[in-house]
Amino acid sequence: MASNFRNETDLLGKKEIPKDAYYGINSLRASENFNISNNKVNLNLIYAIVLVKKAAAIAHKNLNELSLEKANAIINACDDILEGKFDNEFITNSLQGGAGTSTNMNVNEVIANRAIELLGGKKGDYSCVHPIEDVNMSQSTNDVYPTALRIAAIKLLRPLSDALSKLQDAFQVKENDFADIIMLGRTELMDALPMMAGQGFGAYAKAFSRDRWRIYKVEERLREINLGGNAIGTGVNASYEYIFSVTDIIQDLTGLGLARSDYPMDVTQNMDVFVEVSGLLKALSVNLIKISNDIRFLGSGPMGGIGELKLKKVQAGSSIMPGKVNPVICEMVSQVSMKVMANDTAISLAASFGQLQLNAFSPLISDSLLESLEILTNAINIFREQCIDSITIDEEKCKEHLESSTAMVTALVHYIGYDKASYIAKKAIKEKKSIKTLIIEEKILTKEEVDKILNPYEITKPGIPKL
Structure with missing residues (x-):
């Protein structure tokens, strides 16, 4: 009976991977190690990392640092992922140790296995396309992740x-x-x-x-961005040609005005x-x-x-x-x-x-x-x-609240003084009368004068309300 699993090996030993899975051993270990919630890595970040991988493959293809066959398979695999066809293959939790290495490895493995499939191989046969040596060529999580x-x-x-x-x-x-x-x-x-x-x-x-x-x-x-800076921003294991060309390529792929940092070590750590x-x-x-x-x-x-x-x-x-x-x-x-x-x-x-x-x-x-x-x-x-x-x-409710308040009396201070205005305000509250009614009843100002001073267009703009 055919097995539903394939075996993959890393520095810690062997592990069974579901046969049809595009992720690999590093992704599965991370999924098990950080099984703390149902929250997976944000797909916007995944797609951005895939764009970085595509840019790197194009750069290596142009510089003859990666075979045409492998480069094209990686590029096409990236395009498939960016269409949303493999979203369920990104299985790592959003909160993880390792500065994002698990996420980077998850992307590397999905791209590699899709590229292998496009080349007619079997998933997990990394002699065909390797997640690290090919997909991650001239890169580190530490320049890929901050850039993405x-x-x-x-x-x-x-x-x-x-x-x-x-x-x-x-x-x-x-x-x-x-x-x-x-x-x-x-x-x-x-x-x-x-x-x-x-x-x-x-x-x-x-x-x-x-x-x-x-x-x-x-x-x-x-x-x-610090793409090309590699592990700590020094650019070791990446050619000068790659470092400068990959930035131009990622600019074209994203349509964003990205620029290579003049000090990649800063972007890597800060x-x-x-x-x-x-x-x-x-x-x-x-x-x-x-x-x-x-x-x-x-x-x-x-x-x-x-x-x-x-x-x-x-x-x-x-x-x-x-x-x-x-x-x-x-x-x-x-x-x-x-x-x-x-x-x-x-x-x-x-x-x-x-x-x-x-x-x-x-x-x-x-x-x-x-x-x-x-x-x-x-x-x-x-x-x-x-x-x-x-x-x-x-x-109507606005008018009712305004007229039943003492707010209007402030507009009269210039004409009747603060003390008299305070007296009117207190009396208005006690007798439940409007400010306008009391001013007229007390014969402090005439109705015409009050109407002019309390004109809405006068009392809601800078200056002293005019008679």
């Missing part, structure tokens, strides 16, 4: 930047839509001053414009660039939490809350309270942002734990950073589509 992580991060940064641009636009649309609606501004959750509802949304748009610009610019720091990128994602998350909570607060109700904003109803909110609808989109955005902030802490710690010429904790950096980029992009798009685009304002 930069490529993957840039490819995820761009859709995040686009999502932020659209979110900014959505808030600016609401800024214009609500430009003529006056409402109560609040500080420390207490009544403060009148404002136009559009001004509030304009302030939100401004915050996201800063986030968009910062994220757009930080790509520059990710473009510097992870501060990823901390910088993550820090900007944390700053974005701070804004997302603050603004989504503002919207959630202003939309609270429908009867017992603020109720000035009306949010789209997207799903039933309770298994026991009929008719209840919750602001789940805002809550989702906040939770995603909290996760990104937690990831930022992990990235900072992992980057600081690097020692001498290598950081062994780059898998945690990679997993956390790529996750943050993906979930932020998705959350922002949902936030815009399911919440911001459909927000409306209850003008």
